[in-house]
Amino acid sequence: MKKILIINGHPNPSSFNFAIAQSYLKGAIESKAQVETITIAELQFNPNLKFGYTKRIELEPDLLESWEKIKRADHLVWIHPIWWGGLPAITKGFIDRLFLPGMAFQHRENSVWWDKLLKGKTAHIITTLDQPSWYYRLFYARPSVNQLKKTVLEFCGVKPVKVSYIGIIKTADEKQREKWLEKVFDFGLRNK
Numbered sequence: 562m563k564k565i566l567i568i569n570g571h572p573n574p575s576s577f578n579f580a581i582a583q584s585y586l587k588g589a590i591e592s593k594a595q596v597e598t599i600t601i602a603e604l605q606f607n608p609n610l611k612f613g614y615t616k617r618i619e620l621e622p623d624l625l626e627s628w629e630k631i632k633r634a635d636h637l638v639w640i641h642p643i644w645w646g647g648l649p650a651i652t653k654g655f656i657d658r659l660f661l662p663g664m665a666f667q668h669r670e671n672s673v674w675w676d677k678l679l680k681g682k683t684a685h686i687i688t689t690l691d692q693p694s695w696y697y698r699l700f701y702a703r704p705s706v707n708q709l710k711k712t713v714l715e716f717c718g719v720k721p722v723k724v725s726y727i728g729i730i731k732t733a734d735e736k737q738r739e740k741w742l743e744k745v746f747d748f749g750l751r752n753k
Contacts, residue, residue: 563594563752566634570641570652572602577730577738578689582640584742585687588749597630601655608654614662624659631659636752637684637719639709642730643697646704656713665717677718684714684722685753687745694726723753 567585571578582598589596604623611618620628631637641652648656662668667676686709690697697703710722725748727741 563592564633564635565589565594565596565638565749565752566630566636567596567598567638567640569598569600569602570639570649570655572649572651574600574602576642578640578642580738580742581687581689581727581745584745585638585640585749588746589752590749592750592752594749594752597634599627599630601651604655606655606658608651608658610654610657617661618658620658624655627655628659628664631679635682637682637714638748639684639686639688641686641688641705641709643688643690643705646697646701647708648705656709660713660717675716677716679714680718680720682719684710684719685748686710686722686724687748688724688726689730690726690728691731692729694728697726 567582567589569578569582573579582600586596586598604621604627606621606624607618641648647653659665664678666678669675686706688705706724710724714720714722725744727745733741
């Protein structure tokens with residue numbers, strides 16, 4: 562049985578991202594997968610990595626619980642909007658505080674190389690945007706995807722990482738939104 566973790570990075574509970582997360586969850590449950598969720602906006606933690614990596618800040622209970630969920634999962638599903646080309650601040654803070662040396666990766670002594678401590682996991686980034694995805698890729702070089710996929714997940718050993726774009730959100734009617742929710746339900750059903 563596949564163990565899936567859905568990580569919702571949108572701070573607004575009335576956003577379409579929450580509907581996307583619920584649709585994926587329903588599909589994954591129907592597939593009989595074991596599913597857990599993290600709604601980053603509901604967690605109690607300081608998103609500021611105040612001292613960088615020079616001094617460790619104790620992880621709050623919500624972050625400790627989130628890390629246990631990440632460790633248990635085979636497949637991580639990240640759902641977030643693209644804001645100013647990147648991740649919402651709370652999502653970036655979640656990553657800063659949790660994907661730490663000794664947990665998600667480990668630098669090798671006297672080396673530029675590192676050990677990837679999350680090997681064996683896969684991921685799917687489902688991201689919403691208010692521009693055509695081809696425009697985001699072609700003209701902006703998809704900075705949020707590069708950051709989350711390449712410099713966080715793959716850096717820590719998560720591979721492969723699939724990416725799905727949903728948009729243009731601001732101009733979508735109800736019929737289009739329902740099509741997207743059906744598509745995401747299918748992702749959950751197929752554990753993608």
